[in-house]
Amino acid sequence: MTGINNWITHLTKNHVSIFPLVVFRIIFGILMFFSTLRFILKGWVHDLYEVPTYFFTYYGFDWVSPLPNPFMYVLFILLLIACIFIIFGLFYRTNTVLFFLIFTYIELIDKTNYLNHYYFISLISLLLILLPANSYFSLDTYFGICKRKKTIKAWQINILKLQIGFVYFFAGISKLNYHWLFEGQPLINWLKHQSDFPIIGKLLLYDFTAYLFSWTSAIFDIFIFFLLINKRSRLISYFVAFIFHIMTAIMFPIGVFPYVMIASTLIFFNDNFHKKIIGFISKYSLLKSNNFSEEKTNYQTKTNSILKVFLIGFFTLQIFLPLRFMLYPGKLFWTEQGYRFSWRVMLIEKAGYSQFYIHEPKMDRKMLIQNRDFLTPQQEKMMSTQPDMILQYAHYLSKTFKDSSLVESNGEMIKMGTNPKVTAEITVSLFNKGSRKFIDSEKNLSEIKRGFGNKEWILDYEN
Amino acid sequence: MITRFFKFLYVFSALFIIQSCKKSGCTDPEALNYNIEAQKDDNSCLYEDYDKLSLLTNLADNYIIPSLDAYKNKIVTLNTHVDSFIENPSISNLTLIRTKWEDALLNWQDIGFLDFGPSEYILLRKQTNTFPIDTTELNNFISLADWNLGYSSSYDSKGLQALDYLLFKPGHTDNELITYFQNNENAKNYLKALAEDLNQNINYVSDQWISYREDFINDFEVTPSNLSTNSQGSSISNVINALCLHYEFYVRRGKVGLPLGVFNGFSQLELPELVECYYSGKSTQNLVRSVNSLRKYVSGSSYLNNDNGLGLDDYMNFVNAQQNSQQLSTVIDNQFLTILDELNNINGSLGEEIINNKSKMTQTYQELQQLVPYIKVDMTSALGVLITYQDNDGD
Numbered sequence: 001m002t003g004i005n006n007w008i009t010h011l012t013k014n015h016v017s018i019f020p021l022v023v024f025r026i027i028f029g030i031l032m033f034f035s036t037l038r039f040i041l042k043g044w045v046h047d048l049y050e051v052p053t054y055f056f057t058y059y060g061f062d063w064v065s066p067l068p069n070p071f072m073y074v075l076f077i078l079l080l081i082a083c084i085f086i087i088f089g090l091f092y093r094t095n096t097v098l099f100f101l102i103f104t105y106i107e108l109i110d111k112t113n114y115l116n117h118y119y120f121i122s123l124i125s126l127l128l129i130l131l132p133a134n135s136y137f138s139l140d141t142y143f144g145i146c147k148r149k150k151t152i153k154a155w156q157i158n159i160l161k162l163q164i165g166f167v168y169f170f171a172g173i174s175k176l177n178y179h180w181l182f183e184g185q186p187l188i189n190w191l192k193h194q195s196d197f198p199i200i201g202k203l204l205l206y207d208f209t210a211y212l213f214s215w216t217s218a219i220f221d222i223f224i225f226f227l228l229i230n231k232r233s234r235l236i237s238y239f240v241a242f243i244f245h246i247m248t249a250i251m252f253p254i255g256v257f258p259y260v261m262i263a264s265t266l267i268f269f270n271d272n273f274h275k276k277i278i279g280f281i282s283k284y285s286l287l288k289s290n291n292f293s294e295e296k297t298n299y300q301t302k303t304n305s306i307l308k309v310f311l312i313g314f315f316t317l318q319i320f321l322p323l324r325f326m327l328y329p330g331k332l333f334w335t336e337q338g339y340r341f342s343w344r345v346m347l348i349e350k351a352g353y354s355q356f357y358i359h360e361p362k363m364d365r366k367m368l369i370q371n372r373d374f375l376t377p378q379q380e381k382m383m384s385t386q387p388d389m390i391l392q393y394a395h396y397l398s399k400t401f402k403d404s405s406l407v408e409s410n411g412e413m414i415k416m417g418t419n420p421k422v423t424a425e426i427t428v429s430l431f432n433k434g435s436r437k438f439i440d441s442e443k444n445l446s447e448i449k450r451g452f453g454n455k456e457w458i459l460d461y462e463n
Numbered sequence: 464m465i466t467r468f469f470k471f472l473y474v475f476s477a478l479f480i481i482q483s484c485k486k487s488g489c490t491d492p493e494a495l496n497y498n499i500e501a502q503k504d505d506n507s508c509l510y511e512d513y514d515k516l517s518l519l520t521n522l523a524d525n526y527i528i529p530s531l532d533a534y535k536n537k538i539v540t541l542n543t544h545v546d547s548f549i550e551n552p553s554i555s556n557l558t559l560i561r562t563k564w565e566d567a568l569l570n571w572q573d574i575g576f577l578d579f580g581p582s583e584y585i586l587l588r589k590q591t592n593t594f595p596i597d598t599t600e601l602n603n604f605i606s607l608a609d610w611n612l613g614y615s616s617s618y619d620s621k622g623l624q625a626l627d628y629l630l631f632k633p634g635h636t637d638n639e640l641i642t643y644f645q646n647n648e649n650a651k652n653y654l655k656a657l658a659e660d661l662n663q664n665i666n667y668v669s670d671q672w673i674s675y676r677e678d679f680i681n682d683f684e685v686t687p688s689n690l691s692t693n694s695q696g697s698s699i700s701n702v703i704n705a706l707c708l709h710y711e712f713y714v715r716r717g718k719v720g721l722p723l724g725v726f727n728g729f730s731q732l733e734l735p736e737l738v739e740c741y742y743s744g745k746s747t748q749n750l751v752r753s754v755n756s757l758r759k760y761v762s763g764s765s766y767l768n769n770d771n772g773l774g775l776d777d778y779m780n781f782v783n784a785q786q787n788s789q790q791l792s793t794v795i796d797n798q799f800l801t802i803l804d805e806l807n808n809i810n811g812s813l814g815e816e817i818i819n820n821k822s823k824m825t826q827t828y829q830e831l832q833q834l835v836p837y838i839k840v841d842m843t844s845a846l847g848v849l850i851t852y853q854d855n856d857g858d
Contacts, residue, residue: 192782193693193847253694351844353836365729381849408730427836434786434794435840 012155018136019274020157020267022089025133026281027263028124029087032099035256036079045072048113052376054396055110056389059450064108075102086128089138091145093129100125111389112382116345117257120167123318124264127163130307131156137278159311160267165225166315167261170322171343172221179333179347180218184210185431186349194251220244228268241265252346328454333430334461336386337454352384352428352438356394358401359421359444360414366423369397385428387439387455394422394445422446430461519680519698521763521772528672529766530573530756535665537567538658545658549651552644554637561630565745567661568592568623572753576709576760579701580679581671588713589615590664594624594739601625601653608649612660624739625657631742693847703775703848707839710757715831718750723817723824733821735814744812751806758799775842784845791841798834805830 039045049066057064066072079102085095104122107113134140135149179185188210203209220240227237245258266274325338332339333348357366371380374397383389398420406414421444429435443457541563548556571592578588601620604610612621629650632640644650682698693699717739720726724733740746759766763774776792784791805827809816817824843849 189782189845190847349844351840353840360729365731367729368726370726406728408728408732409734410730410732412730414729427840429836429840429844432782432784432841432845434788434791435836436787 010154011158012153014154015151016154016157017271017275018132018149018152019271019278020269021131021133021152021160022137023274023277024160024264024267025089025092025128025138026087027266028128029083031256031260031263032121033080033083033087035260036076036083038256040073040076040080045076047376048378049106049109052110052379054374054379054393056112056379056383056392058108058111059388059452061108064105066109075106078102089134089140090143092134092138092140096125096129100129110379111340112376112379114340115255115257116167116343117255117260119341120260123163124160126314127159130311131159137282157267160264161225161229162315164261164264164267165229166318167343168221168224170318171345172218172223174322174342174344174347175214175218175221177332177347179431180214183431184214186347187213189349189432190252217244228265231270234268238265238268248346254346257345330454330458331461334428335455335458336388349431350385350428351435352381352426353435354380354384354390354424354426356397356422356424358397358416359423361417361420362415364421374400384426385438387458388450390424390426390439391445391448391450391455394424394448395450398422398446419446436461515682515699516680518763518773518775518778519682521774522702522760523676523679525765525767525770525772526760526763527574527577528676530570531577531665531669531672533766534567534570534574535669537563537570538661538665541567542658542662545654548644549655552641552651554641557630557637557641561743564623564626564630565743568627568740568745568749569752571623572749573756573766575713575753576706576757578709579705580675581668583705584671585664585667586615586618587664587668588709589618591622591661592624592739593619593622594627594717595737595741596620596624596628598628601628605647605649605653608652610653610656612656621657621660623661626654627740627742627745629654629657631744633742695849699778699846700848703843703846706757706760707843710838711835714750714753714757715828715835718746718753719813719824719828719831722813723821723828725828733817735817738812738814738817740812741814744814746813747806747809747811747816750813751803754799754802754806758796758803761795761799775846779842779845782845784841786837786841791837791845795834795837795842798830798837802827802830802834 049072050069055065067075079099082095082099082102085091086099100122103118103125107118107122132146132149132152134146135152138146140146141148175181184207188207191204191210191213194204224237224241227233228241242262245262248254249258321338322342322344325332325342328335328337330337333350354371356369356371358369359366371383375383375393383393401416401420402418404416406416408414423441423443424439424445425441426438427435428438437459439459440457445457448455448457541560544556544560544563548560574582575588575592582588597619600617604617604620610620611617630640632643635643644654679698693703716726722733722735722737724731727734735741738746739749759769761775763772763777764770765772776796779792779795780790786794808823809827811819813824
């Protein structure tokens, strides 16, 4: 027992160097600054938050909605400013809180734009609020806003490692499925379009390559955390991770995600490495790390029990979320019940085509809806394969037509009533095995409640 | 040791092949090594060797450029006959100009779905074949002798469909039509302007293709970060997006769905005045031609002599795209054939058929509809192309 206790103390309460955390703060700030800037410059603030008339909110977060023009841009500018403050470690706590709240708020607006790495950034920024990453090599210490520390408690670094470990590990676990391992899906299909890749292009055409990539990446994801925490395998495993992420960055349109992982994984390296980085930066900046006189740090002897409970809850939830799909019947990739927030990255190849109908109450005649009158192409595409979004859209249509009167081309007046019926014919193709019927096209979707219950109106995959 | 191993492997596989020849082999008639005696497919089918450069080169040199040229020639001929008609508005010249117009419109159906690159840049489809025609505006143009065909607001008063109206003007016998043109200098000028406008547009596109061809086959639009994937802006993506868009919105919806009333609210009341060639009644032949050309284009056939070359079908086979455990390319081709079968049973114009035989047309529409998910979902997803007009990260 004492062995385990010692080990836990070693991982949590031991005093360790603050360098890795400080470097993490700076790199995180810089990366977020550039990825936010990229987002603005690509015009996505306009495309994703100003163009759509409807937004697919998360269940329980329906109160989140985009701010009116031009305040979305204000939010993004605030993000940029927060990043700069985080980089320099000025008013660190306020700015991490600000970053976390704004970033998460933006991501909650529309699940069309859900990406695992946005979720990752939300989690990391939440953790950063709790960590004293400004206690060294920062303007906060320079101006005496907070005390200078050269060492911190071990948990304050290990918690970030654990978070990164969670991402990799569950990404690996989620690859342990039949399609990924035994059909090489979806890589087998994606790689065939990559024949012009430098040097290895022609190799990508062989099915064998897809299987090799599938298995290697599954093994890589599952074990990389354990290899990174081990001193002897750290360098080589980081090198492998680097190559892996660079390859995915070149092959697939996954934006900044690979770079975020490459940068954040640096935290696994030892103090000396980070000390050198800080030394390197201070050579070219006004902040001189060696100017800081060392102060005897004064540790709180009592661990904050609220914090402890919070963190245990935080990680327990992260174990539950990726596994919650097991509570639902049916095939995960088909129903996508319990799919998000589970580190399932590039696992699925799915495309759909949907036709929605609104019915008039008197004679149950139906009218075809032009989806593009209500949704952006991207929203339509995401909605057509994801049942919770299908339901939301159906409710939105029903609400839009509720209590309205429509005049037909023959002059007939049609009253829509209080809760117009909505049905949909949807075909979906999973892993390019051919499109097939996705949901019960007779079902009145406007009557179905949203929620986490099983959606029995999704047709079985084997049908 | 290694050589011995390979020798073993060679003998072993040879035995295996001899063994399997007896009953199983390639059962896909589309494949190069189709074995007519084979009863059981052993996944040995070989298809034409696929590579993107050859595919794009074939599409450009054997379909796109010849089809643009053919259409251009028809427009040139049309212009000549418009000139002689204006000089001498006679019944025989009217008949001639109508025939030449009919030819040009049929040829237009071969290139309507090539709306990317130069064509997309000048909105060739909108400028050439927008319907229905705004006859009020058109008649105002003529009576006031005041028009500017370059304005996008004039697009629904010009193009081949404006000719459909002018050359088959409702309420006019042929003789009355001749009189109309004889006594109306403005109408003559407008006719001339329409033909010249068509000429100018196709000339631009055809000229641009001389230099655009290189970009097209070499896929220059790609960004360094996604090399030659079929990302947005790449040639494959352009080809497929233009194809799907044209089929879904301008063939299925525009040529049949809208006039049939599928999109007309709850009543689904037919709107036959929305058909293509409403005034001449030449709608059926144009629909048939357009489906035929789409089929030809997908199969990579040569425009001039129908020789089969590398097409999107070969690309689909190359990635082994399936639909209901059949080759997707076969399923798509069969659907084209089913549609053409349906269309062959139509006797009159689409407008007449919609009124007299609505249930039959509804069935035809359903077959047209069925092709949409095949090309828009199955084909695009198999070829790694996104149907979206907005770029975004994925994961």
